[in-house]
Amino acid sequence: MSVVNRRNKIQIVREFKSNESLLSGNSMGIYFDFIDKHKIIIHFKPLNEVFSKEVFISKSGLLVNFERDLIDEDDIEYALDVMSLFNKYPQFVLTHRDEVVKVQQVIHLLKAEFYNDEASYIMLKTLLKVLLLHLIRYQNNNFLKQDLHQKRVFKFLELMETHFLNETNAEFYANTIGISVKRLNQILKEKLNLTAKQIINQRQITEAKRVLIKSNISTKELAFKLGFDSVSSFSRFFK
Structure with a gap:
């Protein structure tokens, strides 16, 4: 390089x-x-x-x-x-x-x-x-034991890194952690100043950039890899 x-x-x-x-x-x-x-x-x-x-x-x-x-x-x-x-x-x-x-x-x-x-x-x-x-x-x-909200942030980030390609709705993460979507978003806003959906979207964008640079994948293939049902919806999201 x-x-x-x-x-x-x-x-x-x-x-x-x-x-x-x-x-x-x-x-x-x-x-x-x-x-x-x-x-x-x-x-x-x-x-x-x-x-x-x-x-x-x-x-x-x-x-x-x-x-x-x-x-x-x-x-x-x-x-x-x-x-x-x-x-x-x-x-x-x-x-x-x-x-x-x-x-x-x-x-x-x-x-x-x-x-x-x-x-x-x-x-x-x-x-x-x-x-x-x-x-x-x-x-x-x-470090001392983390507070409960911080643990939930870690759990969300771990789940998101593993599942963001297939699970893009906050409901999946909230249900897995055992709290409501509203409560999950409140905790994430408090700790990271972002909602669950915003964090997932940013992770998708990062992955899209990485794949586009590292491979010869087509835009259509990348769109479906990231869970979009059409190239046009992926294009609007990426812009």
Whole structure:
């Protein structure tokens, strides 16, 4: 992958001053605020969101921002773990010495590869995956029990990742979780500022873009793959 294309997929920003420098709404961001050698505050930007203003107070941090399809190219379990990492809490703090050192080491390798004129896309993707897997492990080790609403958000996201090609109505997800559609939408609006249908639609759009880029599938085949009954209805939706 060329340098230009590579940097459309992943970026590292040392002086992160505003949300305007993010790749896109479909990107996921992690801001590492290095307080001292024993403490890192880690802020997460899930899909379709922006960082809170408190992130820009720090002058010593580093942004790692990447497009969603970098995780979609791997297995579904990994993608779900990453989605959970970004949606659990907006931030968490690392203070355990070994965890801080390990994260710093991986970030150092990722930065070195990113700024290398002959950087490898595969190497960048692999180092990013190593970093995310470490964060998933540390977050699971450090966080308290999630509240009930947050658990329902995770359950919806897990179900949606597995079933969005065949189940596009909120009723399926609400019934599976065991709550009403109205209550599901209230919880999702509170936690993610989107309704179930909006989240499903965004996931379909992401998948459509990924498939169009990665394969020679026709528009008609893609429309039916995503559950549309006609090309015209898919075209109206995509526009």
